[in-house]
Amino acid sequence: MIRFTDTMGSINIHGDWKVYDLQESHSFMSGPIDQDGIRVYIFLEILDIHSITGEASGSKYAVEVSMVAPREVDEKEKASAKESLGWPWDPFNPGEPSEEQMAQILFGYGTKGSVFSQAGNSLRTITRNAIRAAQVASDSISSYFDVRQNQIGSTAWEVMTGDILAPLFDDRSNTESGRLMRKMYGIA
Secondary structure: OOOEEEOOOOOEEOOOOOOOOOOOEEEEEEOOEEEOOEEEEEEEEEEEHHHHHOOOOOOOEEEEEEEEOHHHOOHHHHHHHHHHOOOOOOOOOOOOOOHHHHHHHHHHHOOOEEEEEEEEOOHHHHHHHHHHHHHHHHHOHHHHOOOEOOOOOOEHHHHHOOOOOHHHHOHHHOOHHHHHHHHHOOOO
């Protein structure tokens, strides 16, 4: 069973979800999962859409499960993520981040592969679904690497390793939105 820890280090959750006072968003992180020579961390993010947007229409909550593979990300992408998120977080300890901290930095920066997302009004139901999806993902990590993540065809692996624009340079972006993106970037 996959276990998540609050990224702030205060709450542990697993199969039994207990609803607590959610303020806008909250994220949880699994411990490292090693499979096929690749180490990933799985994140569970919960958003209170109504408190974020200030609107009371539509789904109240959204839940997303993502994977981050810090060892697979190139140093340039890591440096950009650290700078963007203001590393070091502790000015009295300016060393390099641990692998776990780097996973959190990359998650915050968006260098993550999406595994599951759902919106709804029952936090308990959508969180249970997300935990189930995270468990399935943790059992077969590599099966999620080839899943398309965006309109130009970037795979989860490309997004996780910071190479989100890779499809612009091959035949996968031979769609209307892909051709438009290639024109925007001056590639076509």
